[in-house]
Amino acid sequence: MKQLHRFASLRPWFAALLLGALTVGCGGGGGRDPILGSGATVLTPAPVVPIVPPTLPATVAPTVVAVTPVNNATGVAVNNTLINAAFSERVALAGASSFTLSCAAPCVSPAGTAALDASQQVATFSLAPAATLAPATTYTATVSGATSVATGLALANPYVWRFTTGVTPDTTRPQVALTVPATTAPGPTTAVPANTAITATFTEDMAPASITPASFTLACAAPCVSPAGTVTYVVANKTAIFRPAAALTVGVTYTATVTSAATDLARNALAGNQAPLPAASAYVWTFVTAAPVPAANISVLSTVPAAGAANVCANASINATFSVPSGFEMDPTTVNAATFTVTGPASAPVVAASVLLDNATGRTATFTPLLPLTAGLTYSAVIRGGSAGVKDLAVPGNPMQASHAWSFTAVNCVLPPVPGAIVLGAAAPFASYGGTAGMTNQGINTVINGDIGTTAVSTAVTGFHDIGGSGYTETPLNIGTVNGLIYTYPPAPGNAATKVVADAALAAAQVAYNQLVAMPAGSFAGAGELGLLTLAPGTYTSATSFKLTAGDLTLDAQGNPNAIFVFQMGSSLTVGIAGPLGARSIVLKNGAQAKNVFWQVGTSATINGAGGGFMKGTIIAQQAITFSTAGNATMTVLDGRALSLISGVTMVNTRINLP
Numbered sequence: 001m002k003q004l005h006r007f008a009s010l011r012p013w014f015a016a017l018l019l020g021a022l023t024v025g026c027g028g029g030g031g032r033d034p035i036l037g038s039g040a041t042v043l044t045p046a047p048v049v050p051i052v053p054p055t056l057p058a059t060v061a062p063t064v065v066a067v068t069p070v071n072n073a074t075g076v077a078v079n080n081t082l083i084n085a086a087f088s089e090r091v092a093l094a095g096a097s098s099f100t101l102s103c104a105a106p107c108v109s110p111a112g113t114a115a116l117d118a119s120q121q122v123a124t125f126s127l128a129p130a131a132t133l134a135p136a137t138t139y140t141a142t143v144s145g146a147t148s149v150a151t152g153l154a155l156a157n158p159y160v161w162r163f164t165t166g167v168t169p170d171t172t173r174p175q176v177a178l179t180v181p182a183t184t185a186p187g188p189t190t191a192v193p194a195n196t197a198i199t200a201t202f203t204e205d206m207a208p209a210s211i212t213p214a215s216f217t218l219a220c221a222a223p224c225v226s227p228a229g230t231v232t233y234v235v236a237n238k239t240a241i242f243r244p245a246a247a248l249t250v251g252v253t254y255t256a257t258v259t260s261a262a263t264d265l266a267r268n269a270l271a272g273n274q275a276p277l278p279a280a281s282a283y284v285w286t287f288v289t290a291a292p293v294p295a296a297n298i299s300v301l302s303t304v305p306a307a308g309a310a311n312v313c314a315n316a317s318i319n320a321t322f323s324v325p326s327g328f329e330m331d332p333t334t335v336n337a338a339t340f341t342v343t344g345p346a347s348a349p350v351v352a353a354s355v356l357l358d359n360a361t362g363r364t365a366t367f368t369p370l371l372p373l374t375a376g377l378t379y380s381a382v383i384r385g386g387s388a389g390v391k392d393l394a395v396p397g398n399p400m401q402a403s404h405a406w407s408f409t410a411v412n413c414v415l416p417p418v419p420g421a422i423v424l425g426a427a428a429p430f431a432s433y434g435g436t437a438g439m440t441n442q443g444i445n446t447v448i449n450g451d452i453g454t455t456a457v458s459t460a461v462t463g464f465h466d467i468g469g470s471g472y473t474e475t476p477l478n479i480g481t482v483n484g485l486i487y488t489y490p491p492a493p494g495n496a497a498t499k500v501v502a503d504a505a506l507a508a509a510q511v512a513y514n515q516l517v518a519m520p521a522g523s524f525a526g527a528g529e530l531g532l533l534t535l536a537p538g539t540y541t542s543a544t545s546f547k548l549t550a551g552d553l554t555l556d557a558q559g560n561p562n563a564i565f566v567f568q569m570g571s572s573l574t575v576g577i578a579g580p581l582g583a584r585s586i587v588l589k590n591g592a593q594a595k596n597v598f599w600q601v602g603t604s605a606t607i608n609g610a611g612g613g614f615m616k617g618t619i620i621a622q623q624a625i626t627f628s629t630a631g632n633a634t635m636t637v638l639d640g641r642a643l644s645l646i647s648g649v650t651m652v653n654t655r656i657n658l659p
Contacts, residue, residue, distance in 0.1 A: 062148045063088045064159040065336035065355060066236035067141070068205045068265060071161040072421075075428025077170030078135050079266040081112075081127035082207050085143045085159065086235040088338035090120040094145030099125045103139050115209075119232055120149060122208040129267070135167040136426075167504055168429050172450055172484045172658065173271035174204040174264040176283040179256070180329065180393070183273075188253050188286035195247040195292035196328065197393040198256050200283065201239045203449065203657055204264045208233045211240045215261040218242050220254050227254075234332040236356055241333065244395050248289045258283045277447065277481045278465075296325035298392050300383055300404040304558065307406035313413035314373045317560045318342055318381050319366040319591075320404070328393040329362025339384040340367050348374045356561045358591035365390075366561055366591060373410040380407045421564070422515060422598055424618070425508035426501070427643060431484065431656040432625075433505055434461065435644035438488075442630050443653030446480025450641075450658030453487035453502045454648070461488055480651075484658075509643045513620045516600035519566060528569075531584060537563035546599075547574040548584045555616070557592035565597045565617070573601045575615060576608035583612030583634070594639035595659035601625075604647070608636045611653065616640055618659075621647075628652040 066086040069076045083101055093099065099114035112127045123143065133139065144158035176183075178201040181192040198218055211233035219226040229244040240258065248254060260269045260280040272283035301323040305312040320340070322330055337352040344350055353370040357363075365383075373379060383390060383404045391397030431450025432439060438460025439452060446463070454460060464482050487498040487505065522539030531550030536558060540546075546569045557563035567573075576584045588594065597617025599605070604623040607615050611632030617640040619625060624647040627636045631652075638656045642649050 060338060061153040061156050062091050062146060063155070063337045063352075064143060065338070066234075067159075067161050068235055069163040071163070071353070073163040075166035075424055075426065076133070076163050077168065077266055077429065078132045078165050079169040080133065080165075081129075081131060081267075082265045083125040083141050084122055084205075084208055084235055084265075085141070086122045086208075087146065088121075088336050090149040091116070091123070091146040092120070092149055093123060094147070098143065098145035099123055100142050101125050101127075101139055102142070103134065103137050107134050107137050117208045117233070118212060122233065122235060124207070124209060132169070133165045135165055138162055138164045166428055167426050168451065168485070168487075168501055170264070170266035170268065170429065170484075172204070172264075173268045173277070173280060174202050174206060174262070175271050175449065175657075176200050176258060176273075177203045177657075179285055181285075181287040183285040188288050190288045191290045192287045193291070193293045193327075193394075194250050194289040195395045197244070197331070197395055198242040199239050199393070200256075200258050201237065202262075202264075203238075205235070205238055206233060206240070207263045207265055207267065208235065210261060210263045212261075215259045216240050216242050217257050217259075218244065218254055219257070220249075220252050224249060224252050232333055236336075236354070237332045239332055241331075241393075247292050247395055250289050250291055253286055253288050255284060255286050271483065277483055293326045293328070293394065295394070295398055297401050298325070298330075298390070298398050299323045299400060303381070303406055305408045307408070309408040311411050312373075312408045314375050314410045315413070316373075317366050317368045317562070318408075319364055319560070320381075320383055321364045322390070322392075324363055324392050324398075326392055326394045326398055330357055330365070331391045331393050331397050332357045332362075334389065334391045334397070335365045337367075339388075339390050340365055340382075341384075342367055342369065342379055342381045344374070344377050344379045348377055350379065354561075356591070358557075358561060361590075362393075364590060368560070368562060375410050375412040378407055378409045380405055422512055422566075422618075423508075424512050424641075426504035427506075427508040427512060427641075429484070429658070430505050430509075430643065431641055431658045432649050432651075433509060433641075433643040434648040435506070435646050437624075437644070437646075437648030438462075439464070439649045439651075441480040441651050441654075443480060443628075443632075443651065445635060445653040445655075446651055447655045448480065448482045448484065449656060451484040451487065452482055453498075453505050455489040455502055455506055456648075458486075458488040460648070461486060480654075506645070509620055510645060512618075513600060513622075513645060516566060516568060516598055516620065519568065521568065522566075530567075534589075535565065537565055539566045539568065541568040543570045545569055545572045545574065548586075549574065549577045552585045552587050554587040554589055555592045555597060556589045557596075558590055561591040561593060563592060563596060565592070566600070567598070568600045570602040572603045573599055573605040573607075573619070573621070575606065576610060576613055578610055580610060580634075582610045583608045583636070585614040586616035588616060593659070597640065605642075607638065607642075610634075611636055613637070614639070619643065621645065623647040625649045626651075627654040 068084045102109040147154045180199040213231045216231045227244045232241045259282045262270045269280035272281040275281035302321045335357045337355045342350045351370040353368045385400030385403040432452045434454035438454045438456040441463030487502040489502045521541040524540045528542045530548045530553045534554040594616040599619040601621035605621045605625045611628040611634035615638040620643045625642045
């Protein structure tokens with residue numbers, strides 16, 4: 001993990017302070033990860049809207065702002081026994097019936113207990129520690145009877161969502177993916193404004209009750225007094241926030257720690273940076289404070305759709321990008337369905353399916369309606385300002401002076417083909433799958449965060465050590481770590497069920513591959529070369545091959561965190577060129593997520609043969625998938641999956657993070 005965070009440490013704090021008001025929202029000026037680069041498009045401030053903002057009520061009923069597992073999730077681990085609902089404010093639960101989990105017969109609805117975390121803003125339905133969910137089963141979660149602690153108002157309606165389990169348990173330890181201030185190795189990170197909040201974003205959804213002042217601490221050496229503060233976990237963003245009660249002391253070295261008491265929804269303890277896998281350990285990083293950033297109100301920099309737009313597609317999402325003069329990101333606890341609303345006529349109410357702050361910049365909020373808008377109607381969007389509105393991550397948070405409102409009119413659109421959700425089913429828990437030929441590793445630094453599998457014999461999996469308990473182990477010098485389970489055919493020692501799981505995963509990967517092939521072909525200009533391009537969501541098709549050799553590829557979600565990118569190719573995929581500087585990367589922009597990127601490869605895929613680079617998305621190839629080549633020590637990182645159907649997967653010093 002240190003190598004990954006070394007790049008993140010390059011965050012330009014001072015550039016952010018000087019240029020934040022000009023570049024915020026276009027990918028530059030202190031973005032979360034400099035690997036993602038700065039955007040090429042300069043956004044101009046949103047125009048003044050000649051409408052009267054809707055009157056905001058003094059009190060509103062609480063709303064559910066995020067859930068885990070998410071609505072319509074598939075492949076949920078059978079030992080995911082903590083079901084969560086986050087609220088827009090502190091609530092009280094009415095009793096056991098206020099949060100239930102059910103399934104249709106012959107499945108027996110599980111018994112459990114419902115409780116709130118210390119913040120009283122996240123409710124968790126917990127199965128008994130030894131219990132599991134039924135495999136390949138659809139569950140319905142219902143939250144009702146929650147009332148606001150402040151006003152006594154209840155949820156307007158029960159909140160209901162569904163998810164479907166896979167067939168395997170989750171044995172992958174969660175890790176810390178990003179931190180603010182950034183982590184440096186060996187550290188400390190310097191020139192960190194003293195009035196910053198401290199955040200840690202995880203690779204998995206975490207158990208909210210495990211993120212507490214005891215598991216997330218901030219300390220300094222005497223005579224400095226370790227600061228008091230509050231700890232909050234933001235379900236929607238997988239982010240823990242330590243918010244100091246006051247600005248930190250300038251010129252002091254602080255140590256932030258997330259302990260191994262932090263666990264995921266399957267109760268797997270954190271794999272930090274204090275011990276190698278398979279051990280659980282704390283994640284620790286240090287930083288030195290500089291002068292605080294002066295207080296300055298945030299504002300809305302731009303909106304999509306624009307104010308007064310008369311041709312907004314009825315199935316579009318609505319987003320707002322913020323100008324944050326402090327250079328900080330927005331506080332995700334303040335960006336939700338209570339502070340970002342969309343309203344229409346009384347006959348056409350709008351309910352949010354989600355309100356999400358993007359992970360790439362932390363400054364773009366996207367409102368996704370639960371149902372399409374109604375063509376011909378005019379809608380008003382409001383970002384709430386004032387003390388109860390959106391704020392940044394300064395201490396104390398900088399607000400907007402007043403609410404920002406704009407209007408637009410919905411129309412029916414004839415859209416070009418846009419890919420929908422890809423169903424991975426039983427293949428979802430697999431970070432890599434070696435088809436019928438197996439998997440090999442030749443790098444001691446290889447770490448696979450997820451399961452791996454093959455329909456080949458167990459001896460066809462070489463160079464890996466399984467820490468998940470399936471009984472597979474090796475002791476060669478070039479051994480990599482599988483932070484999950486290994487499934488082979490015939491069964492590996494100690495787990496006779498691996499054949500069943502391996503078969504199910506291969507079948508599901510084939511179904512997903514066929515789904516990708518069957519999508520309507522998209523247009524593509526560039527003779528198969530993706531380098532130096534910026535692409536919008538959609539399907540991109542090459543009858544022959546795709547290559548990423550001229551430079552990095554940017555995928556721009558345009559503020560929609562659910563945007564899907566599909567690349568169809570008749571033959572091969574090649575990423576990178578020969579030589580030490582030949583690595584190429586995928587850059588995700590404006591809410592794009594690795595879990596929503598798919599590569600359908602007709603033959604084989606070669607990813608950065610010279611080593612290095614950051615690849616994104618699920619690769620499903622008919623034939624072999626190869627990462628790097630023997631002798632390369634530079635880490636190649638894939639945020640996604642590498643699934644081969646009829647061949648194998650070969651890797652050298654490769655990290656795969658299951659999205």
